[in-house]
Each structure stands twice: as structure tokens, then as C-alpha cells.
Amino acid sequence: MSIKYDFTGKVALITGSSSGIGAATAQLFAKSGANVVVTGRNADSVAKVAKQCTDVSPKQLPALEVVGDLTNDEDCNRLIETTVQTFGKIDILVNSAGSGFYFNIDATDFMEKFSLALKTNLNSLVYMTHKCVPHLAKTRGNIINISSVSSKKSSSGESPYCVSKAAVNMFTKCMAAELGPKRIRVNAILSGVVDTNFNTVFEISKELIDEINKSIGQKYPVGRVGQPEDIANTVAYLASDTAAGFLTGSLVVADGGDIAANVSYD
Template identity: 80%
Template sequence: MSFQFDFTGKVALITGSSSGIGAGIAQLFAKSGANVVVTGRNADGVAKVAKQCTDVSPKQLTALEVVGDITKQEDCDRLIETTVQTFGKLDILVNNAGLAITANITDDDYMEKYMHVIAVDLNSLVYMTHKCVPYLAKTRGNIINISSIAAKIQVSI
């Protein structure tokens, strides 16, 4: 079964879109006609996915590339500001950035690893949502939060 969507004229910002599921989401939005913002920490990954988005865009729209660390509020602010300055609006926020770190509760650096996972998987989602809501309210936009099955996996000690 094939689905076709028309996001012509919409602006979609996808966190963690320089690889994996986020890259796929960015490409699907681009293929559906949206202006896409590709972001991540890896500049090469961001550039590669942005080119892929441009290549599949029906009108060859150039994807906006923003390199940054989603755990840093100043990078999040720059990401949002650059998006709105470039496109004049924001219609879709996809909170996709996430990671999992395997650690044993007895590891010396356990709390450091835990805090990093919380910063990426939770704090960035809350901050990005908080900062994007004023723009999304103007366009009656949408927020998509991506999660993981990992929350349902039982951990034994």
C-alpha cells in the first residue's frame, strides 16, 4: 500500500535527522513537498541527508542544514531562530533525537551516562516543544514525538 501526502508550503523541523529514523522522516517530508530542516551534531551527516532531501523534493527545494547539539539550549535556540528566519514560519516539529547508553548501575560513570540520556531523550524534547509552541500556534502546526520500545524493556540487575 502506498501513501501520498501533500505538505507543499509546510516547514518541518526534525531533530536528530542526520541519520537513522530522523533521516527517513526528513526525506519523506521532503518527498511530500515540505521545506525540511535537517539537524544533528555531525556536519557530514546533516549535509548528506539534506542533499537526499533536495534530491527527492518534487520542486528540488533545498533543505536547511543546521548543525548543533540538541542538549545545548543555545543550539536549540539557534536552530529555531534559523528555521523561522529562513522560512518565516514553522508548521511541524518532530522531536526525534534520542539515544540509548548501556550502563550497569554499579559503573562509576553511571549517573553521567544517565544524565546524558535524559538530556537528549527528555529535556531536549521539552525545551524544543516549549520554544516552538508560539510559532506552531500561529500556523496551527503539529508536534510529533518519537519514542522507543526501550521504555518497555525490563532491566535486570
Template identity: 75%
Template structure:
């Protein structure tokens, strides 16, 4: 039996929603009746996903497009201000945007990559949460942060990414503890495993063939017999965002990894 969520009249901001997991999340919320805000750094990709959201919306609601760089606080301000000016409120914030780079501590550009990844994966989440609290308090809304199984597993050449995600998990718990009693805002995080997107090409400089091979390998390792799809994570986000279905969940770090953590190190 499929689950049909109803987010009619809800306003949902999804960062990094111009491709991959974020695009899948945006489309599911649009299909469920929400007003969605699609944002990313590439205007053409933002427009493409926004059109897809409008097409699946039951009432053909026009998705709001905001092009910007989340490492820039002015762009973060514009994202939130434009959303409120357009829709008058914010109900759900999905902090999905993330980046990774291969680097070792003795690389000459390690600190440059470290700073960029922390700005993208952690600082932007902290800043947007800070900006959204007044609006989410009014709607008794909630926040979902997209973390990673990398928050639980060390890495020798991907340390900034893993550090940023571990910090994101703790930020999630701290905000749940702080914002629940004070503002009735729920805050949760999701830990995806390998999800078939372009991330391996952008973070590890793999070509399409190499990326596909890496994902295909998970079919032999993951207990579910396949890598994740954006829809898998989108379904988990929708569940956590629903006050009806998940109203008792806050401060939770929900693992949606196809069994990655269960078998890591075994094969």
C-alpha cells in the first residue's frame, strides 16, 4: 500500500534541490500539495526542477525558484526573505545541500577544501536555521537535516565531509532540545547511504562510468540488494515532516542506508 501525504498549503524550503536527492524531495512535496521552494547555484537546473514540481502538483502550483550560493549569507537571507515575501510563511525547512572533496591533511589545499565543505554542509544549516526560527515558530513547523552514514564512519581522504556530517548530527540534537520546548519546532536528521546521484562525479571526480560502477557495487554489499534512489530519501523526509505521522519524533537521527551501517567492514 502506498502512502499519500497531504502537505496542502504548507510551504517547504529545500536547499540543494536543483538535482539529486533534493530534487526528489521537492517533487514529492509538490506532488503532496505543498508550495515548494527550489534553490541551487545553477539557474537552468533550478528552473528544470521547478517545472517538474509544477507539473506534478495537483493544483499546478508554481514552484518558487531562488538561485544562490549557500556559502554566502546574503544569498541565504535572500532565499528566506523571498520565500516569506512570496508565501507569507515557512512550514518546513529541509537542509539538503551538501558537498564533499577528496583531500588529505597534508595536501596544500586541505584547509581551503575544509572551509568550503564546512561552510556548505554545516555553516549554511546553522545560518538558515537561525533565520527560519521566527517563521517556523509561528507555524509550529519542523526541520529535517540531510546528514550521511559518513557521520558514523571515519575516512582517510574524505575527513572534512565526515567531520561536517558528524557535527550536523549533534547540531540536530541540540536544536531539537532547544527549539521544541521554546518554539514547538521539531528537528530531525536522516543518514542516507549510497544514493544514485551525481555526487561521486562532483566530489571524487569520477566519470559517469566509474560512478555507475561504484553504485552498482552496492548491490552486492547492501542487504536490500541495490543502492538508494532519491525517492527513498524523499519518502523518509515526508514521513518526518508530517506532524500526523511523526509528531512524536524529534532529535532523531534516522538511518536510511539500505543496510550500509549494518554491513560496513564485513565485505
């Protein structure tokens, strides 16, 4: 039996929602009755996901489309302001935007790439949280941050990504403690390998990515890598005050057994 959530009347702002985990999350919130905000850097992708959200919405609620780059503070401000102007409030913030950064320490442009990793995966998340807190305090809302098992597993050549995600974990716990008196819950999801276009950062073919995912999936205790919907379902659970109202500061592992089985991607 599938679990159904009711987010009728709620406003969910999902960053990085023009593809992958963010897109699946936006669609699930829309299907559950929420007003959703779809945002990303590509206008066509944003429009496509927004239409999908409207189509699955029980009342055909139109999704708000905002095109922007979250590494730009002005775009972040416009995203939040447009959301509040359109819907009047924010109940749920899902910080899903992020990218992979894999470079060795002796790379000539390592510091530049390391700074970009922090700016993309951490700073934008911190800034969105900073700016959304006044609105979430009014609704006693909650924040879900998308982290990674890489925050718990060191790996050669992956320090920019691992460090940025480890910082997301600590920021999540700090915010849970700090925002508790405002009745804002803050949790994070440590995702395992998920079959999305995220891995195109490696600039390899889709066919090779599929082969890699199949190989990794065979090592996972559940026998497969994740799908965007797997993480979206976990987001919905954490966002539900009825189901998860006593959870805050939690780092929820949704990884198919990656960490438990000490899976190596080599």
C-alpha cells in the first residue's frame, strides 16, 4: 500500500527542482496538494517540470517557475520574494540544488574548484536558509537538506564534494538546535547513488553511467541504486508534521545500504 501525504495549503520551495531528485520532490509535493516552486538555471527544464507538477496536482494548481542561479545572492533573493509575493508564505524549504566536484589536491585549479564546490553545495544552502527563516518562523515550517553518503565516506579525489556535504550535515544539526525555539524543524537526507543526470559531471556517456550504476547497484544490499522518487518519498516523510513532527536535527540515511555494506565504487 502506497503512503499518501496531504500537503494541501502548504507552499513548498524546492531548489534544484528542474531535474533529478528536486524534480521528483516537486512532483510529489504537487501530487500531495501543495503549491510548489520549481527553480533551476535552465528555463526549458523548469517549464517542463512545472507542467508536470500542474498535471499531477489534484486541483491543477499551477507551479511557480523561477529561473535563476543559486550561487548568485540576487537570484536567491528574487526566488524567495517571488514565492512570497505569489503564495503569501513558505512552509517547506528543500535545499536540493548541488553538483559534484571531484579533483585531486595537486590539480592546478584545485582551490578554484574547491571554492566553487563550497559555493554551490554549501553557501547557497546556508544563504537560502538565512533568508527563509523569517518566513518559516511564521508558518512553523521545516527545512530538508539533501546531503550524501559521501559526507561520511572519505575517498581519494573527492575532497571538495565530501567536505561540502559534511558541512551540510553539521549546519543541519546546528540549525535544528538554533531554530527549535522558532518551531522550525531541520533535517538532512544522506543519499546514496541515485540514477539522475547528476553524474554527467563526469562527462561520460549515458550508456557508461548506466553500466556504472548497475555495477554499484549489485553491491547495494537492496540490489539497485536509488531512483529520484526514493529520495522524494523521504523528503515528504520529513516534511510531514504528522509523520515526522518529532524529528529534527536528524541525518536520515537513504542509501540502499551503501554505508552499512561499506560499498566501494572502484
